[in-house]
Amino acid sequence: MYTYLTTLLTGQYQVACEIEPTATLAELGLDSLLVAELGADLQDALDVPIEDGDITLSTTAEQLAALLEAKGAKATQ
Structure with a gap:
């Protein structure tokens, strides 16, 4: 899952x-808007529930x- 996240962050989020x-x-x-977008993207891509507060700037x-x-969640890549 960590590899999937790093690929997503460096690709789609241009880290x-x-x-x-x-x-x-x-x-x-x-920023907070991108964190919210990341949560929504992960929820859609991985079909897992992401609640408000699950992902914050300090995560x-x-x-x-x-x-x-x-x-x-199961990584799709």
């Missing part, structure tokens, strides 16, 4: 830096991958 597991979404350059890449796995 230009290497994504460390402990990097927060804010540190990767996302790390590692935490997001774990959250998605806990919700039963």
